[in-house]
Amino acid sequence: MNTMPRSPLFTAVSRTCAAIAGGYAFAATAAALLALCLPLPRADAVVTATLLSFALYAAAALRAFAAPSAWRAWAELLLPALAMALAARGLA
Amino acid sequence: MTGSFRQRMASLHTWAGLLVCWLLLLMFTSGTASYFRDEINLWMKPELHGAAMRPASATQAGIAAVQVLQQRAAQAKHWFITLPTARTPYSRATWSGPDGKLHTALIDPATGAELPAARDTHAGAFLSRLHFDLHYVPPQTGRWIAGLCAMVLLVSLVSGVIIHRRIFRDFFTFRPGKGARSWQDAHNAAGVFALPFHLMITYTGLVTLMFMVMPSAGQAVYKDDKGALLSEIHPSVGKPAKAAGVPAPLAPIGPVLDQAQRHWHGRAAGTIGIANPNDVNARISVTRAAGGDLSNKQPAMQFDGASGALLATKGDDASAAQGTTVPATKGGGVGTGMAQGSAVPASSADTTSMALATHGVLYGLHIARFAEPLLRWLFFISGLAGTAMVATGALLWAAKRQRQSGAGARLVHGLNIGCIAGLPIAYGAYFWANRLLPLELAQRADREVAVFFAAWGAALLLAQWRPGRAMWRWQLACGALLLGGLPVLNAVTTSTHALAVITRHAAPLSVAAFDMTVLALGASLAVAAARLGRQPKRTPETLAPLSAMREVSK
Numbered sequence: 001m002n003t004m005p006r007s008p009l010f011t012a013v014s015r016t017c018a019a020i021a022g023g024y025a026f027a028a029t030a031a032a033l034l035a036l037c038l039p040l041p042r043a044d045a046v047v048t049a050t051l052l053s054f055a056l057y058a059a060a061a062l063r064a065f066a067a068p069s070a071w072r073a074w075a076e077l078l079l080p081a082l083a084m085a086l087a088a089r090g091l092a
Numbered sequence: 093m094t095g096s097f098r099q100r101m102a103s104l105h106t107w108a109g110l111l112v113c114w115l116l117l118l119m120f121t122s123g124t125a126s127y128f129r130d131e132i133n134l135w136m137k138p139e140l141h142g143a144a145m146r147p148a149s150a151t152q153a154g155i156a157a158v159q160v161l162q163q164r165a166a167q168a169k170h171w172f173i174t175l176p177t178a179r180t181p182y183s184r185a186t187w188s189g190p191d192g193k194l195h196t197a198l199i200d201p202a203t204g205a206e207l208p209a210a211r212d213t214h215a216g217a218f219l220s221r222l223h224f225d226l227h228y229v230p231p232q233t234g235r236w237i238a239g240l241c242a243m244v245l246l247v248s249l250v251s252g253v254i255i256h257r258r259i260f261r262d263f264f265t266f267r268p269g270k271g272a273r274s275w276q277d278a279h280n281a282a283g284v285f286a287l288p289f290h291l292m293i294t295y296t297g298l299v300t301l302m303f304m305v306m307p308s309a310g311q312a313v314y315k316d317d318k319g320a321l322l323s324e325i326h327p328s329v330g331k332p333a334k335a336a337g338v339p340a341p342l343a344p345i346g347p348v349l350d351q352a353q354r355h356w357h358g359r360a361a362g363t364i365g366i367a368n369p370n371d372v373n374a375r376i377s378v379t380r381a382a383g384g385d386l387s388n389k390q391p392a393m394q395f396d397g398a399s400g401a402l403l404a405t406k407g408d409d410a411s412a413a414q415g416t417t418v419p420a421t422k423g424g425g426v427g428t429g430m431a432q433g434s435a436v437p438a439s440s441a442d443t444t445s446m447a448l449a450t451h452g453v454l455y456g457l458h459i460a461r462f463a464e465p466l467l468r469w470l471f472f473i474s475g476l477a478g479t480a481m482v483a484t485g486a487l488l489w490a491a492k493r494q495r496q497s498g499a500g501a502r503l504v505h506g507l508n509i510g511c512i513a514g515l516p517i518a519y520g521a522y523f524w525a526n527r528l529l530p531l532e533l534a535q536r537a538d539r540e541v542a543v544f545f546a547a548w549g550a551a552l553l554l555a556q557w558r559p560g561r562a563m564w565r566w567q568l569a570c571g572a573l574l575l576g577g578l579p580v581l582n583a584v585t586t587s588t589h590a591l592a593v594i595t596r597h598a599a600p601l602s603v604a605a606f607d608m609t610v611l612a613l614g615a616s617l618a619v620a621a622a623r624l625g626r627q628p629k630r631t632p633e634t635l636a637p638l639s640a641m642r643e644v645s646k
Contacts, residue, residue, distance in 0.1 A: 028308035035309035044447035
């Protein structure tokens with residue numbers, strides 16, 4: 001999808017940003033959606049979702065470095081985040 | 093980026109670790125010291141050592157504190173009392189003065205007398221705040237940075253486990269004197285030895301900050317009503333009451349504390365809050381002392397301050413709650429029409445739900461109030477292992493690049509010296525300043541903190557100026573002298589030192605324990621400095637230069 005040669009540093013920085021920012025977006029939207037979906041009293045749902053969010057964040061950050069390319073890393077984190085954000089908006 | 097999954101995880105581990113290792117050293121050391129925050133508080137306030145020799149019951153201490161508050165602040169709107177524990181042997185009474193400022197008095201629980209003001213020091217609170225506030229940045233910023241560091245550490249721990257093929261066998265492997273190979277073995281050992289602790293302390297550290305760094309779930313459910321979220325997670329006991337302006341004598345606190353202790357099956361109260369004291373609408377809230385269980389959330393009881401009657405309970409253990417009847421639990425609080433969170437679901441009112449209990453336990457695990465001496469020491473040693481894991485990781489990075497002589501490698505070498513050998517100097521200097529700064533110095537507590545950062549800053553700068561073996565030795569020796577000299581300093585400047593504990597039982601045991609601990613830490617630094625001096629300069633390890641940047645980028 002990208003024929004332009006990229007410098008090593010650019011790719012490393014891109015993956016790092018994907019891990020930190022993309023991973024956060026993924027974890028934050030997942031936590032919001034989870035809190036809205038869980039069949040628990042609202043305080044319990046929020047606490048459960050927020051407690052789990054850091055495990056999701058860690059998994060997302062690892063995925064950003066395991067993905068075949070930096071572009072894939074961004075796509076695999078931001079597209080689900082976007083979908084979850086829309087779903088959460090619909091539910092809220 | 094090509095290469096196997098494991099190789100990619102290795103480069104992630106290497107670079108993520110390098111990014112945060114020096115800040116993590118600060119967080120690990122100050123956080124580890126915070127396990128003994130109460131003991132450090134006592135050591136740094138020798139004026140209070142006397143009170144530590146006269147233990148008293150919670151009820152006795154509560155009666156004494158209320159007596160002092162009646163004399164000092166009978167008209168205050170709110171009183172707050174922290175009762176003594178085995179680790180903090182005095183009561184603390186706080187009230188808001190007519191000017192709105194908070195005032196505090198320390199009370200000897202046995203004699204009931206107000207203790208003379210101790211020297212002005214932030215003591216252990218500085219160290220525990222340092223490990224998540226980072227002191228010189230605004231607290232919010234500091235916590236975001238600390239949260240990011242914790243997240244990077246979590247990712248580093250998981251990726252470290254992934255790349256560690258022979259996690260069990262390697263644990264028993266140590267090849268000393270072999271440069272990078274030895275640091276690798278030490279890094280593995282320190283990481284694996286306390287891996288459950290490292291994972292626990294990192295995740296629970298994030299949990300303590302979670303509503304700040306991960307607010308999305310709360311925002312999605314509560315919209316802008318952050319107050320409702322917090323009051324449902326930390327429900328207050330009973331309903332607040334407004335002062336009626338009709339004076340009424342405060343009910344005696346002794347029977348109230350005894351009743352609470354019976355209700356909690358013998359576990360004593362930890363804090364007492366009294367709203368509108370000496371008013372007909374006075375309310376006494378008693379919260380159980382932490383320590384008998386993992387959670388940081390403790391049950392509480394509310395009493396009518398005029399009659400001493402029980403009004404409400406909160407957060408009882410499921411078993412305890414069944415056997416107790418609370419008269420008129422939600423009973424007509426006076427003037428509570430505006431009580432916030434009127435839509436609070438019943439689930440979180442009386443007994444704690446699973447989710448909130450889990451949150452409480454995770455939070456409680458991090459601050460470890462429950463840990464009795466043995467477990468506390470195990471946590472402390474695990475914290476030191478965490479420090480060693482970060483330090484050996486940083487040294488390993490440098491050892492693998494020994495033959496590189498760029499500005500980057502030089503910077504890393506200098507930072508390693510300034511943080512690994514320099515931080516003990518900063519801690520030592522902080523404790524020396526506590527004993528040596530004149531007592532009447534203005535803003536003395538802040539000056540002590542300034543000494544900490546001045547010492548650390550000097551160590552960091554000197555290390556950048558000449559990052560080499562001599563600087564390692566010099567800084568390690570300096571830290572050894574400062575920490576190892578503390579027992580002597582304590583003996584010279586106070587009468588309640590380790591010798592007084594051992595020979596005459598005339599000082600609290602925890603003071604002697606502090607003296608012995610810093611002596612041991614100083615001794616190990618001295619051993620490190622001596623070993624560095626003895627070994628001849630090694631030939632650089634012949635390791636293929638790890639072209640990790642290239643690896644990342646493929």
